[in-house]
Amino acid sequence: MKKYITKNDLLMDIACGTGRISTNVCRSLDLRLILVDKNIHMLNVAMKKINMRHERNKLINMDVYDFLENNGKTDNVKINDINIFTCFNAIHWIGLGLFKKLEEKMSPGSLFIILTRTKKQNKESFFGLNFPKFADKETRLFSSNQLLDGFKECNLSVVETKFLKYQILQKKSKLLEQAKKKSYSTFSLYSNEEYEKAMRIFKDNISSKPEMLNVQYENLLIIGKKQ
Numbered sequence: 034m035k036k037y038i039t040k041n042d043l044l045m046d047i048a049c050g051t052g053r054i055s056t057n058v059c060r061s062l063d064l065r066l067i068l069v070d071k072n073i074h075m076l077n078v079a080m081k082k083i084n085m086r087h088e089r090n091k092l093i094n095m096d097v098y099d100f101l102e103n104n105g106k107t108d109n110v111k112i113n114d115i116n117i118f119t120c121f122n123a124i125h126w127i128g129l130g131l132f133k134k135l136e137e138k139m140s141p142g143s144l145f146i147i148l149t150r151t152k153k154q155n156k157e158s159f160f161g162l163n164f165p166k167f168a169d170k171e172t173r174l175f176s177s178n179q180l181l182d183g184f185k186e187c188n189l190s191v192v193e194t195k196f197l198k199y200q201i202l203q204k205k206s207k208l209l210e211q212a213k214k215k216s217y218s219t220f221s222l223y224s225n226e227e228y229e230k231a232m233r234i235f236k237d238n239i240s241s242k243p244e245m246l247n248v249q250y251e252n253l254l255i256i257g258k259k260q
């Protein structure tokens with residue numbers, strides 16, 4: 034991302050959640066940040082991570098479609114001034130409709146950056162391989178082609194596509210806890226009965242694995258630019 038960014042650029046993180054990615058990016062690259070999320074509890078956590086004394090840093094508790102519809106007026110944001118829009122791990126919540134709605138408001142030269150996992154990457158993830166029906170239940174994710182088409186159908190040229198692959202050494206107990214706490218929203222797509230049954234099979238599936246596991250994660254990063 035670094036090579037496309039200039040110090041003092043204004044970045045808007047759409048569906049920022051707790052801002053775990055964008056607050057770090059903005060701190061390390063010295064960018065100003067606008068965080069948008071419809072969930073106030075997420076924003077309350079994010080608020081502690083950004084310097085609110087900086088007049089250009091803002092938190093917006095709104096559905097992104099409503100925000101774009103009213104041109105940022107409610108929050109006194111000039112959408113034209115924003116150089117970079119990001120959407121990390123959330124395009125499957127928001128839908129591909131965002132491309133057109135956002136592109137209409139972006140100024141020429143500005144970037145739209147998506148980080149997500151594709152359907153295929155989800156299927157090959159730790160939970161996709163070990164937690165029954167994890168990949169089948171998650172019908173919201175897109176394929177890489179669907180995402181790339183989304184960019185092409187708008188006036189957004191794709192300047193970079195990166196399939197990212199990395200490993201993290203994790204405790205098996207921690208992964209079990211993630212499933213118990215339903216850390217991925219996919220777990221909420223199971224009925225109680227289905228989830229309990231899947232959980233029993235999951236525990237069985239991982240029982241013979243060592244306590245420390247090299248877990249593989251994959252993501253897709255796409256950077257689009259408004260012409």
Ligand SMILES: C[S@@+](CC[C@H](N)C(=O)[O-])C[C@H]1O[C@@H](n2cnc3c(N)ncnc32)[C@H](O)[C@@H]1O
Nearest residue numbers: 048049050070071072075096097121122123126
């Ligand atoms: C999986 S979290 C991703 C959070 C963060 N970007 C990250 O990578 O950690 C998805 C977030 O999208 C937000 N969200 C979903 N639909 C939204 C919408 N239409 N407008 C604004 N926020 C939305 C949810 O409230 C949630 O915080």
